[in-house]
Amino acid sequence: MSPVVSASRLHKRYRGFTAVDDVSFDIDGGRCFGFLGPNGAGKTTTLRMILGMTPMTDGRLSVFGLPMPAEGRAIRARIGVVPQADNLDPDFRVDENLEVHARYFGIPAAEARRRIPALLDFAALSERRGAKTDTLSGGMKRRLTIARALINQPELVMLDEPTTGLDPQARHVIWAKLAELKAKGTTLLLTTHYMEEAERLCDELVIMDRGRILDRGSPRELIGRHVEAEVIEIRGGDDGTFAAFAEARGCRLECQGNSLYCYSRDVAPLIEHLRQRPDVFYLHRPAGLEDVFLRLTGHELRD
Amino acid sequence: MRGDWTIPRPGRGALAVWQRNLRVWRKLLAPAAVMNFGEPTLYLLGLGFGLGAFIGTMSDLSYQTFLASGIIASSAMMTASFEATYSVFTRMGVQRTYDAMLATPLTLDDILAGEVLWCGTKALFSAAAILIVALLIGAVAGPQALFALPVAFLAGLAFAGPALIMSAVATNYDFFNYYFVLAVTPMLILSGVFYPVETLPEVMQSVVHLLPLTHAVALTRPLVAGLPLETPLLHLAVLGAYAGLGFYAAVVLIRRRLLV
Ligand SMILES: Nc1ncnc2c1ncn2[C@@H]1O[C@H](COP(=O)(O)OP(=O)(O)OP(=O)(O)O)[C@@H](O)[C@H]1O
Ligand SMILES: [Mg+2]
Numbered sequence: 001m002s003p004v005v006s007a008s009r010l011h012k013r014y015r016g017f018t019a020v021d022d023v024s025f026d027i028d029g030g031r032c033f034g035f036l037g038p039n040g041a042g043k044t045t046t047l048r049m050i051l052g053m054t055p056m057t058d059g060r061l062s063v064f065g066l067p068m069p070a071e072g073r074a075i076r077a078r079i080g081v082v083p084q085a086d087n088l089d090p091d092f093r094v095d096e097n098l099e100v101h102a103r104y105f106g107i108p109a110a111e112a113r114r115r116i117p118a119l120l121d122f123a124a125l126s127e128r129r130g131a132k133t134d135t136l137s138g139g140m141k142r143r144l145t146i147a148r149a150l151i152n153q154p155e156l157v158m159l160d161e162p163t164t165g166l167d168p169q170a171r172h173v174i175w176a177k178l179a180e181l182k183a184k185g186t187t188l189l190l191t192t193h194y195m196e197e198a199e200r201l202c203d204e205l206v207i208m209d210r211g212r213i214l215d216r217g218s219p220r221e222l223i224g225r226h227v228e229a230e231v232i233e234i235r236g237g238d239d240g241t242f243a244a245f246a247e248a249r250g251c252r253l254e255c256q257g258n259s260l261y262c263y264s265r266d267v268a269p270l271i272e273h274l275r276q277r278p279d280v281f282y283l284h285r286p287a288g289l290e291d292v293f294l295r296l297t298g299h300e301l302r303d
Numbered sequence: 304m305r306g307d308w309t310i311p312r313p314g315r316g317a318l319a320v321w322q323r324n325l326r327v328w329r330k331l332l333a334p335a336a337v338m339n340f341g342e343p344t345l346y347l348l349g350l351g352f353g354l355g356a357f358i359g360t361m362s363d364l365s366y367q368t369f370l371a372s373g374i375i376a377s378s379a380m381m382t383a384s385f386e387a388t389y390s391v392f393t394r395m396g397v398q399r400t401y402d403a404m405l406a407t408p409l410t411l412d413d414i415l416a417g418e419v420l421w422c423g424t425k426a427l428f429s430a431a432a433i434l435i436v437a438l439l440i441g442a443v444a445g446p447q448a449l450f451a452l453p454v455a456f457l458a459g460l461a462f463a464g465p466a467l468i469m470s471a472v473a474t475n476y477d478f479f480n481y482y483f484v485l486a487v488t489p490m491l492i493l494s495g496v497f498y499p500v501e502t503l504p505e506v507m508q509s510v511v512h513l514l515p516l517t518h519a520v521a522l523t524r525p526l527v528a529g530l531p532l533e534t535p536l537l538h539l540a541v542l543g544a545y546a547g548l549g550f551y552a553a554v555v556l557i558r559r560r561l562l563v
Pocket of ligand 1: 044
């Protein structure tokens, strides 16, 4: 099967500044593909180029096998978009937002009204269908934006930081909805700077920083490839004794902010050592994408 | 110059944008009606009867008829100018409505064509309201006045073009003050709405004949007064040129602003 999105050597330059620098990737159908990267990595710019909302400076892009930008209209007709910043229409009620958006896709009003109840149900907003959008909470707005992105029954849904700014509960609700969508065979493309989100949802992801792709793979592959299995994080650092002890046992150490990260395949002796150090506050956890990111870039994901 | 200078090719999507605006307008019908009927009523009763008592006739028309026909044209200008500046700027910027639209099959050409059509429609609505008020005070000569409505629509398109250019280059709402003070208000005062253009000095007259409102008034007045039109094709051509060239320039500039 040919990929849903195929990008080859994409570049985006703003005057002197390169926002996206030689980025290539293929996204297969029915999967969740992620762009993980910190602020300014070029995630939104890449998404906008896929939609034809930002012209690319250089490179080749095809979506559903159609060339972008030549077939922009036809391509966008088959995509649903959840933008980074909510742009619901404040002049309309919840259900009207869906109706009006359907018109932009040329969906007849009767057909739109037929689709809306199921979408409101999916977004758990049936009760609020008559509410003005500016009376909705952040989480509700996000769910409405997702419902809106589904009005055209898209084959591909692109979500730009779908859960940024939401509380953990609202975030979990969104994750469940996205898993539901994926189970129905919709291809998902999402950007995030939450490694937990990427780990949970993405089958495959690319790690981006400063406009470049640093590596790609499944979360498991990336972790296996770049970091040791387990991490001990010392918050607030230590006086040097632990660092020396760990180093002597062949552990890899990284300093970041006022935390010391110690990566190892066998942490038992280290834990033993720390048990006798009540003054040191430590955290022991399996390695994650955040550690991969730190390894690849030398700086933390959240900045 | 850099930028995408391709001739705009709007499609049916423009109608979806037009419908969206109509739908918002319908929600705000009450305040819109107060505005559309209240203002001209004040003008026609206040100025029309007040000044009319002194003036009697102007250019061989009753002053009410003279003024009503002028205000029909100038309200088309006002309505379209406000819509294509403040309202368009809001949808394009703060409200991010265009961002949402551009992620659908709509193109910028569709969106802006829809906006311009909407400006024309709104101009027609306000002209219709004034025509009704004018009819009630006996300032309308006959059914020929109905043709003032399509003229108001065209005038709406003509004023939408330049106003849209202002939206393309504006950095904030205050910027529009320049446009209204330096372009819209002078037209309102100089283009024959309140008194005939012929009373102006010759030099001024030749400048005033370049302005779209002058031509909108020149078409509207005989239609409302039941008189034969003079050089209608010229007037239509000027309004059409403002609409077409204004739209084209605005599309090029807004492409440069949004599609980056
Ligand atoms: N219109 C523009 N003009 C100039 N520079 C821009 C423009 N849009 C984006 N950039 C720059 O391009 C870079 C990438 O921006 P982009 O929005 O794609 O990042 P991002 O990965 O989505 O970040 P975030 O997590 O903050 O949303 C940033 O440095 C940004 O300042
Ligand atoms: Mg972004």
